[in-house]
Amino acid sequence: MRQPIFATFVALFALGAALPAQNPDWTRPFPGHRVIGNLYSVGTYDLGCYLVTSNQGHFLINTGVEGSMEQIRKNMKALGFKLEDVKVLLTMQAHWDHTAELAAIQKATGAKMYATAGDKPLLEDGGFSDPRFGGKVSFPPIHVDRVIRDGEVLELGDAKLTVMEAPGHTQGSVSYLMKVHEGGKDYNVAIANMGSINPGVRLAVNPTYPGIAEDYAKTFRTQKALPVDIWVAGHASQYELHKKHKPGQAYDPATFVDPEGYKASVAHYEKLYLDQIAAEKSAK
Numbered sequence: 001m002r003q004p005i006f007a008t009f010v011a012l013f014a015l016g017a018a019l020p021a022q023n024p025d026w027t028r029p030f031p032g033h034r035v036i037g038n039l040y041s042v043g044t045y046d047l048g049c050y051l052v053t054s055n056q057g058h059f060l061i062n063t064g065v066e067g068s069m070e071q072i073r074k075n076m077k078a079l080g081f082k083l084e085d086v087k088v089l090l091t092m093q094a095h096w097d098h099t100a101e102l103a104a105i106q107k108a109t110g111a112k113m114y115a116t117a118g119d120k121p122l123l124e125d126g127g128f129s130d131p132r133f134g135g136k137v138s139f140p141p142i143h144v145d146r147v148i149r150d151g152e153v154l155e156l157g158d159a160k161l162t163v164m165e166a167p168g169h170t171q172g173s174v175s176y177l178m179k180v181h182e183g184g185k186d187y188n189v190a191i192a193n194m195g196s197i198n199p200g201v202r203l204a205v206n207p208t209y210p211g212i213a214e215d216y217a218k219t220f221r222t223q224k225a226l227p228v229d230i231w232v233a234g235h236a237s238q239y240e241l242h243k244k245h246k247p248g249q250a251y252d253p254a255t256f257v258d259p260e261g262y263k264a265s266v267a268h269y270e271k272l273y274l275d276q277i278a279a280e281k282s283a284k
């Protein structure tokens with residue numbers, strides 16, 4: 001029964017469901033660049049899309065909004081990689097600003113889509129079942145080929161990514177961890193889904209989904225305990241890409257080293273979370 005349902009949602013989308021409002025920085029081009037080792041950033045000015053390369057094809061994490069494929073292709077080409085060599089598609093959260101070009105890229109490359117159990121339904125119904133933005137299709141649905149789990153190590157050729165669930169922003173939000181050895185040093189690298197809270201989401205009183213507050217609490221607890229030397233995130237603004245790196249800047253493994261910035265960002269989002277819970281409870 002999967003295919004007919006999937007086809008129905010594709011049809012609904014094609015009929016022109018209204019797309020959510022868009023930030024101009026989400027489509028503004030930005031040159032691709034090497035972050036560290038085999039991790040490259042190939043997204044737009046604000047939307048983080050990450051390429052993890054291997055000797056047997058590549059992982060691509062996130063895609064940006066619909067129509068982003070040519071920018072991703074161009075950024076990859078400038079770095080010496082081909083879009084057609086992407087073998088596995090991943091996302092950090094099933095919201096349209098990170099997922100809307102997955103289906104097109106899958107079609108162009110034949111790559112397999114891997115996703116968490118929490119985000120699989122949203123990916124397959126184009127966000128229709130999203131507890132905050134649902135009731136309409138907000139991105140082209142994509143079939144999930146494989147469900148990935150917390151702590152699992154994804155291997156592709158000589159590349160390894162560890163799955164670290166980060167639920168709350170969506171039920172299946174997820175980060176990916178890598179170890180990189182570069183220039184005689186070891187780096188713990190996180191492609192981190194930060195615990196941001198969308199406007200209109202409720203945590204404690206009339207929660208957007210049952211267990212959302214506990215999910216965020218788990219995310220902050222595990223993110224605080226994680227050793228991180230280098231990090232990137234779903235949005236450039238979250239990890240201050242534009243302060244750390246300018247277009248054309250030569251590759252240096254030290255550019256994105258920022259353990260303190262990571263800790264401060266997790267603490268920032270945890271404070272917003274705690275403040276919102278307190279506000280919801282006092283408004284009761």
Ligand SMILES: [Zn+2]
Pocket residue numbers: 093095169198
């Ligand atoms: Zn989101």
